[in-house]
Amino acid sequence: MRVNLTIILLACIASLSGQNVKVTKHYEITPSVGQSAFYPILSPDGNRIVYTSENFSGLKSYDFASGKTQIITTAEGAGFDPIFSTDGSTVYYRPQSIINGRVHRSLKEYNLIE
Numbered sequence: 193m194r195v196n197l198t199i200i201l202l203a204c205i206a207s208l209s210g211q212n213v214k215v216t217k218h219y220e221i222t223p224s225v226g227q228s229a230f231y232p233i234l235s236p237d238g239n240r241i242v243y244t245s246e247n248f249s250g251l252k253s254y255d256f257a258s259g260k261t262q263i264i265t266t267a268e269g270a271g272f273d274p275i276f277s278t279d280g281s282t283v284y285y286r287p288q289s290i291i292n293g294r295v296h297r298s299l300k301e302y303n304l305i306e
Contacts (some may be wrong), residue, residue, distance in 0.1 A: 219256060228245065228246060229243040229244075229252075230243060230244055230245060230246050230271070231243060231244050231248070231271060233274055233275070233276070235276045235280035236276055236278060236279070236280045237279075237280045238256075239255065239256055239257060239280065240253055240254060240255045240256060240280070240304070241253070241254050241256075242254075242264065242274050242276075242283055243271070244270070244271020244272075244274075245271060248268075248269050248270070248271040248272040249266070249267075249268050249269070249270070249271065250263070250264075250265060250266045250267065250270060250271060251263075251264040251265050251267075251270040251271045251274055251283070251285055251302075252264060253283065253304060262304070264283060264285070264302045265285065265287065265300070265302070267287030267288075268287060268288055268289065269286065269287055269288035269297070270285045270286070270287045270300075271285070272286065272288075273286070274286075280304075281303065281304055281305045282301050282302065282303050282304065283301065283302045283304060284299060284300070284301050285299075285300055285301075285302070286298065286299055286300070287300060
């Protein structure tokens with residue numbers, strides 16, 4: 193019983209050491225005056241993020257290398273759970289509209305490398 197307890201305790205201690213995080217750079221993203229950035233998603237390569245407004249309206253991209261912000265869309269609901277392609281060159285998002293009391297969503301893509 194003591195051996196089993198010791199093995200479990202050592203396994204728990206070993207798993208704690210693997211959760212060290214090292215911050216290499218700190219970026220402050222300042223959107224235009226009167227705007228806010230919410231719900232950022234980091235690209236797989238770490239070179240850019242996409243973010244939206246508080247109510248998920250619109251979607252923008254910020255490139256860390258150039259420091260430029262790019263408007264992807266201004267559609268309602270587009271900022272709800274966007275995703276990047278595996279290479280980080282495309283963003284997939286789902287704009288929504290309400291027609292006759294029903295929510296209609298579609299899937300769109302935006303190529304960031306043009």
